[in-house]
Amino acid sequence: MSGPTALLPLQPATMSTAQLAAVSYLARYSGRTHTLYSFQLREWFAWCESNGLDPLLGVQRAHVELYIRGLGDRGLMDSSVNTMMHAVRGYFRFAHIDGIITSDPAVYARLPKIHHDESRTQGLDRLELIRFLQVAQTLTVHHGALAYLLGINALRASEAAAVRIEDYADTLRGHRVLRLVGKGNKPATMPVTVPVLRALEARRGQRTSGPLVLRPVSGKPVDRRDIYRMVSRIAKDAGIPRHISPHSLRHAAITNALDAGVPLRDAQILTRHADPRTTEHYDRARGNLDRHGVHFLTAYVAGV
Numbered sequence: 001m002s003g004p005t006a007l008l009p010l011q012p013a014t015m016s017t018a019q020l021a022a023v024s025y026l027a028r029y030s031g032r033t034h035t036l037y038s039f040q041l042r043e044w045f046a047w048c049e050s051n052g053l054d055p056l057l058g059v060q061r062a063h064v065e066l067y068i069r070g071l072g073d074r075g076l077m078d079s080s081v082n083t084m085m086h087a088v089r090g091y092f093r094f095a096h097i098d099g100i101i102t103s104d105p106a107v108y109a110r111l112p113k114i115h116h117d118e119s120r121t122q123g124l125d126r127l128e129l130i131r132f133l134q135v136a137q138t139l140t141v142h143h144g145a146l147a148y149l150l151g152i153n154a155l156r157a158s159e160a161a162a163v164r165i166e167d168y169a170d171t172l173r174g175h176r177v178l179r180l181v182g183k184g185n186k187p188a189t190m191p192v193t194v195p196v197l198r199a200l201e202a203r204r205g206q207r208t209s210g211p212l213v214l215r216p217v218s219g220k221p222v223d224r225r226d227i228y229r230m231v232s233r234i235a236k237d238a239g240i241p242r243h244i245s246p247h248s249l250r251h252a253a254i255t256n257a258l259d260a261g262v263p264l265r266d267a268q269i270l271t272r273h274a275d276p277r278t279t280e281h282y283d284r285a286r287g288n289l290d291r292h293g294v295h296f297l298t299a300y301v302a303g304v
Contacts, residue, residue, distance in 0.1 A: 018045070018056035021095045025087075030185070040087035056095055064088070064109040078112035085111060123251035124151075126259065128240055132249075135238040137199065140216045143230055145203035148196040149213075150231070150249035154271050156183065157227040157246035163212045165204050168192050188272050254279065 015023070022041050029037055047067055048055040067088075071081045089106045096104040124132060129151055136147030149160045159180055168178040175191040182188050192200065203212055211221040222230070227246050235244035250271070257267050268279040 016054075017100060018054055021056055021098070021100055022091060024098075025091050025094050033184075037087035037090070040084055041091060043084065044088045044091070056092075056101065059092075059101075059105045061105045061109055064092075064106045068109060068111065072112065079114050082111050082114060085109075123248050123255050124240070124244070125252075126256055128238070129252050129256055131238045132234055132240065132244075132252075136234045137202075139234065139237065141199075141203040141205075142213050142216045142222075143234055144199045146213050146222075146227065146230055147234060147249070148199040150227075150246055151253055152193065152196050153178065153190055154250045154253035155180070156250060157224045159183075160213065160246070161211075161222050161224060161227055165207055165209055165212050167212075168197075168200060182272050184274075186272065186274075190270070 022045070026034055026038055026041070044067065045055045047070065048059075048063075051063075053059065053063060068081060068085065071084055072078075076084065085106070089109075092101070092104045092106040095101050133144075133147050133151055137144035146160055149155045149163060150157075155163070159182055163178070163180065167180060168176065170177055170179065172189065176197055177189050178192050179187070179189050200212065213222050214220060215222055215226055231244060231246050231249065254267055254271055257270060258264070262270070264276070264279060268276050271279060273279045
């Protein structure tokens with residue numbers, strides 16, 4: 001192992017302190033998070049190498065501040081700069097916890113402020129969601145099952161792609177339930193309502209096991225890209241005049257549940273948000289236009 005930018009499998013005898021700390025930190029994660037955090041640490045290691053710094057030992061807050069400034073100078077948006085710092089901040093935090101460094105140089109480093117006014121995701125209102133579900137069923141049983149998993153059960157694209165027939169075979173307390181492993185490898189159990197079950201059963205046919213949603217032509221299991229393409233096809237046929245992604249359906253499930261009177265706590269359970277503030281963000285976005293003070297002011301002065 002030559003340069004400090006290398007993040008290789010665990011080889012304690014030949015690794016530097018910085019590399020060993022990086023590998024042990026990344027071992028906490030898997031899948032896409034592991035891939036993302038590996039990239040972010042490689043960027044940090046490369047920046048340190050180009051500036052003659054050890055990526056861990058002797059780093060001061062000023063170095064971290066300069067790195068953050070450099071990310072912005074590369075043209076990254078403020079939100080992207082914050083995202084790029086997730087792994088770097090975690091790396092130093094755990095190195096400090098493990099006693100490798102005496103203080104955390106990243107903990108007080110200033111990050112760009114992100115103003116969360118409202119969600120930019122273009123969701124679907126009640127009538128659009130109804131039309132989306134109806135049109136999906138007229139295409140193929142694959143599209144129909146997918147539309148209900150995304151638009152009613154608020155599954156993420158990767159979660160919908162991973163659903164197997166065996167996952168919704170159980171009944172619990174009188175409810176047919178879907179068991180899945182969600183973001184962060186967190187297991188979840190949610191009820192399957194009658195309309196959703198009809199769509200899933202239509203897709204299942206006579207099969208008793210295996211992936212539920214398949215590619216309509218080849219019959220192979222779908223992946224995230226297939227999910228995006230299928231959602232775009234449904235939205236186009238439904239005449240929805242804007243870009244709709246799988247997350248748009250999850251957004252629609254949340255906002256329409258809140259419109260239907262579902263309490264915020266129950267909406268959080270539906271979406272499996274770890275932080276209730278994430279669900280509250282959708283609630284604020286939903287109400288910003290409908291309950292905006294300009295409506296009341298216009299009515300107040302309308303007779304002037």
